[in-house]
Amino acid sequence: MSNGTLEVKAISGHRGGTPGKGVSRDYDVCKLVDTTTCIGCKACEVACLEWNGYEFRDTTFDNSHQTMPDTAWNFWNLIRFDERPSDDGTLQWLMRKDQCMHCADPGCLLACPADGAIVQYTNGIVDFNQEHCIGCQYCTTGCPFSIPKFNAETKKVYKCTLCSDRVGAGLEPACIKSCPTGCLHFGSKEDMLFEANKRVSQLQKNTQWTKAGVYDPAGVGGTHVIYVLGDASNPEAYGGLPANPTVPFFVKMWKGPLKWLGGIAMGLGIASIVGHYVRYGPKGVESAGDQGRAK
Amino acid sequence: MSSNIVVRHGTDLREDEIVRYTLKERMCHWVAGFSYLYLLATGLALFTPYLYWIAYVLGGGATIRFWHPWVGLIFLFGVLWMHQMWKDDMKTTKEDLAWRETIKAYVTNNDENVAPAGHFNSGQKTFYWVMFYGTLGLLVTGIFMWFPEWLSQGSGRSLHWVMSLMVFLHCVSALFTIGAFIIHIYMGIFFVSGGLHGILFGRVSTTWVKAHHPLWADKVVKEDRSRVSSSSFK
Numbered sequence: 001m002s003n004g005t006l007e008v009k010a011i012s013g014h015r016g017g018t019p020g021k022g023v024s025r026d027y028d029v030c031k032l033v034d035t036t037t038c039i040g041c042k043a044c045e046v047a048c049l050e051w052n053g054y055e056f057r058d059t060t061f062d063n064s065h066q067t068m069p070d071t072a073w074n075f076w077n078l079i080r081f082d083e084r085p086s087d088d089g090t091l092q093w094l095m096r097k098d099q100c101m102h103c104a105d106p107g108c109l110l111a112c113p114a115d116g117a118i119v120q121y122t123n124g125i126v127d128f129n130q131e132h133c134i135g136c137q138y139c140t141t142g143c144p145f146s147i148p149k150f151n152a153e154t155k156k157v158y159k160c161t162l163c164s165d166r167v168g169a170g171l172e173p174a175c176i177k178s179c180p181t182g183c184l185h186f187g188s189k190e191d192m193l194f195e196a197n198k199r200v201s202q203l204q205k206n207t208q209w210t211k212a213g214v215y216d217p218a219g220v221g222g223t224h225v226i227y228v229l230g231d232a233s234n235p236e237a238y239g240g241l242p243a244n245p246t247v248p249f250f251v252k253m254w255k256g257p258l259k260w261l262g263g264i265a266m267g268l269g270i271a272s273i274v275g276h277y278v279r280y281g282p283k284g285v286e287s288a289g290d291q292g293r294a295k
Numbered sequence: 296m297s298s299n300i301v302v303r304h305g306t307d308l309r310e311d312e313i314v315r316y317t318l319k320e321r322m323c324h325w326v327a328g329f330s331y332l333y334l335l336a337t338g339l340a341l342f343t344p345y346l347y348w349i350a351y352v353l354g355g356g357a358t359i360r361f362w363h364p365w366v367g368l369i370f371l372f373g374v375l376w377m378h379q380m381w382k383d384d385m386k387t388t389k390e391d392l393a394w395r396e397t398i399k400a401y402v403t404n405n406d407e408n409v410a411p412a413g414h415f416n417s418g419q420k421t422f423y424w425v426m427f428y429g430t431l432g433l434l435v436t437g438i439f440m441w442f443p444e445w446l447s448q449g450s451g452r453s454l455h456w457v458m459s460l461m462v463f464l465h466c467v468s469a470l471f472t473i474g475a476f477i478i479h480i481y482m483g484i485f486f487v488s489g490g491l492h493g494i495l496f497g498r499v500s501t502t503w504v505k506a507h508h509p510l511w512a513d514k515v516v517k518e519d520r521s522r523v524s525s526s527s528f529k
Contacts, residue, residue, distance in 0.1 A: 111462075113341040114356045134356030136341065137443040141459040150444050155357065248459040254466055259343055262470045269474055273481040280404045282488045284506050 028124040029167055030189040031176065032196055034228040035238060036203060036212070037183040038095040040065050040079050047178035048077035048099075051163065071098060073149040076160040077175055080239025086208075096227065096238040097175070097184070100147045100160035102126045104221030107247035110255050111142030124189065124224035125164045130156040144220065144245035162224065192226055199228050219246035312498040313515055320380060321497050327373030330366050335476065337363045338469055364441040367433070374430045384414050385424065390510060391417035411509040418482070425475040432468030436461040 008020045045067075049056060054074040059067040065081040082094040106126045109118040117132040118139065128139075128148070135155035139148045148157045163173035171177075176186040185195055196214040203212035213232025216222050227241070235241040316324070337359040340349035350356040393410040394401070394417045400408040401418070415423070439446055439461045446458040483490045487507065493499045504512040 111459075113344070113347065114350075115344065115347050117356075132356070134350075134360040136356075136360050136440075138462065140443060141455070141462055144455075146455060152444075155361075248456050250456070250459040250463040254459070254463040258463065258466055258470075262466065263343060263345075265470065266473060266477070269477045273477060273485075276402075277481070277485055280402070283404050283406065283486055284488055284503075 027188045028122070029162065029224060030124065030187065030192040031162070031173065031225040032185040032187075032192040032228070033097045033225065034183045034185070034196075034199055035094065035096050036199075036207075036209060036228060036230045037181045038079070038097065039181055039183075040081060040093070040095040041180060042067065042079050043178040043180060044097055044175035044184065045075075045077050045079060047174040048160075049075070051166070051174035052076070052161075065093070065095075071147065071149060073151040073158040076100070076158070082237055082239055084237060092230075094230070094238050096241060098239055099175070099225065100126065100162065101145055101220070101245075102160075102162050102224035104223065105247065107142030107144060107220065107251060108139035108148055109142075110247060111138040111251050113138060121164070123167070125162045125167065126224075127161050127164050128157060128159060130154070130158065133157055142247055142251045144242055144247065189222075189224065189226075196226055196228050200232075203228070203230065215241065217242075217245050219244050309498070311501055313501055313504050313512075314497055315493045315499045315504070316497045318497065320377075321494060323373055323376045323380065324494055327370055327377060330370035330373060331472075331476065333366045334363060334370055335473065337366075342466060342469075364437060367437055371430060371434055374427060378427060381415075381423065385420045387417070387420060388413065391420065406506070412507070412511075414508060414511040416508070422475050422479050426472055429468045429472035429475070433465060433472070436465035436468065440465055 008018060010021075011018050046056075052074075057068065057072070057075055060069065062069075064083060065079075068075070068078065071078045077097065077099045080096045080098045082092075082096075084092050084094065086092045102124055103126065104124065106118070106120060109120055109126060112118045113136060114132050114134045117129055117134065118126065119129060120126045133156045135150070135157065137148070137150050137157060139157055140146070140150065148159045150157050163171070163175075166173055172186040176184045185192060187195075193214065193216065196216075200212045200214055203209040207230075209230040211231045211233045213229055215227035215229050215232060215235055227235075227238070229235060229238060229241075231237060235243050333353075336349050337353060339346045340353070340356075340359060341347075341363075347356070350359050353359050390411065390413055394412050397408055397410045398418070400406070401416075439458065443458055446454045446461070483494065489499060489503045493503075501512065504515065
C-alpha cells in the first residue's frame with residue numbers, strides 16, 4: 001500500500017548506517033477535489049464503474065444536471081449538483097464529487113462487529129472486505145456521510161475503496177486519472193493540503209470566492225478525501241456535505257461506555273452469583289419440607 | 296381420589312405432588328428459554344469482539360445475522376404466549392409488598408423470616424416484567440435493525456441518527472434482560488433446589504410448594520387437587 005513497506009530497514013554485511021533508512025516520507029494518500037474547477041462531466045463516475053467492473057446504470061432526469069439521486073452499492077462515485085442563486089442574483093452551479101471520505105476516525109469501522117470486515121490501512125484507505133461482511137449494516141449507522149450501501153442480494157455492504165488495488169500497485173485512483181479539468185488530484189495528505197491551501201488563497205485573492213476554504217473535517221479526525229469549496233462557510237450547499245460531521249453520538253456511546261459497562265456488569269453478575277452460592281448455598285432441597293416456613 | 300396417578304395436562308402426578316406448571320406452560324417456557332439462549336449467544340457475539348468466536352461456532356457472522364431476527368420472532372411468540380397465560384398471575388399483590396420487605400432474609404436463606412409468597416414470588420414477577428418490557432424494547436428496536444436501510448438509506452441523512460439510537464437501545468434492553476437472566480438461571484438451577492425439576496416435568500412435591508410458595512400451597516392443596524382428578528384434561 002504505502003511505499004514505506006518497501007523501504008530498506010536493514011542490510012546484511014553492511015557497516016554503519018543503513019542507506020535509505022527513514023528518508024522516504026511515510027505516505028498517507030489523499031484525494032483532493034477542487035469543486036471550483038469541476039465541470040460535472042462525470043468522467044470520474046464512468047472511470048469508477050469501468051475500473052471496478054460495475055454495469056452502467058440508467059440515469060434519472062429531474063430537470064437538473066443531477067443524473068441520479070444517490071450513490072449505490074455498485075455506484076460509488078456520484079457528482080452531486082446544486083443550483084443556487086449567488087448574492088448578485090446570478091446562478092451558481094455547484095458540483096461535488098461524492099464518494100467515501102476515508103475518515104481518519106472511521107465511524108463505519110467503529111460500528112462494525114464483524115472481525116476483519118472493515119480495515120484501515122496505514123496509508124489512510126478504509127476498505128471493506130466483503131468476505132467477512134455479515135450484512136448487519138451497522139457501518140451505515142456509523143458513517144456521517146451515508147456512504148456504505150447495502151446489496152440486498154449478496155447481503156453485503158459496498159463502497160469506494162479509494163482504488164486500494166490501484167494504489168497498492170503505485171497507480172492513482174481511476175477517478176483521478178479520468179478527470180479532464182485537473183480538478184482531481186492525488187498524492188500524500190500533506191501535499192494535497194498544501195495544494196488545497198494554495199488554491200484557496202488564489203481563489204480568495206482573484207475570484208468572487210472570498211469565502212473559499214478547505215474541507216478536511218476535524219470531527220472525523222480529518223479525511224483522506226479533501227475538498228476545496230468555493231464557499232467553505234456553507235458546505236451543505238455542496239450536495240449536502242455535512243458542516244461538522246462526527247461519528248453519531250449513540251454509536252460512540254454503544255461502542256464505548258456501554259460495551260465496557262455492559263461487560264463489567266455481566267462479569268460482576270456472574271461473579272456475584274458464584275460468590276452467593278458459595279456463601280449461602282442452595283435454598284432448601286426437594287425433600288426439605290421439614291425446613292418449611294415458620295409463619 | 297381413586298388412583299394415586301393423576302393425569303393433568305400431560306403430567307403424571309404422584310400422591311404427594313402438585314402440578315406446578317402444566318404442559319402448555321412448560322412448552323411455552325422452553326420455547327422462550329431456548330430461543331433466548333440462541334439470541335443471547337448470537338447477540339453477545341455481535342456485541343463485543345471478545346465473544347465474536349461464538350459467531351464461528353454457530354455458523355459464521357452472516358449466518359447468525361440471518362437467524363437472530365427470525366429466532367427473535369420465535370422468542371416474541373413465546374413471550375406473548377406466556378403473557379397471555381401468566382399476566383394475571385404476575386400482578387403485584389399486597390403479599391408481594393410484604394415479601395419484598397423480607398427479601399434480605401430470602402437472599403440470605405434466613406427462610407423463617409421470609410413473608411409467604413403466592414404462585415409466584417415478587418422476585419419471579421420482577422423477572423417476568425423485566426423480560427416482558429425488555430422484549431418489547433428489543434422488538435421495536437430490532438425490527439429497525441433487521442431492515443436498517445429503512446432509516447439509514449434512501450431518505451438521506453435526516454433519520455440517520457435514529458438508527459444509531461435504535462442499536463444503542465437494543466443493547467441497553469438486552470443488557471437488562473441479561474442481568475435478569477443471569478439471576479433467573481442461578482435461582483432456577485442452583486439456588487432454589489427443585490426449581491428446574493418443576494419447570495421440566497411440571498410437578499413438585501407438596502413440601503416444596505409449602506416451603507417456597509406457601510400461600511399458593513394453601514390454595515392448591517385444598518382446592519385444586521381435589522379438582523385435578525376429575526376435570527380439566529384440556
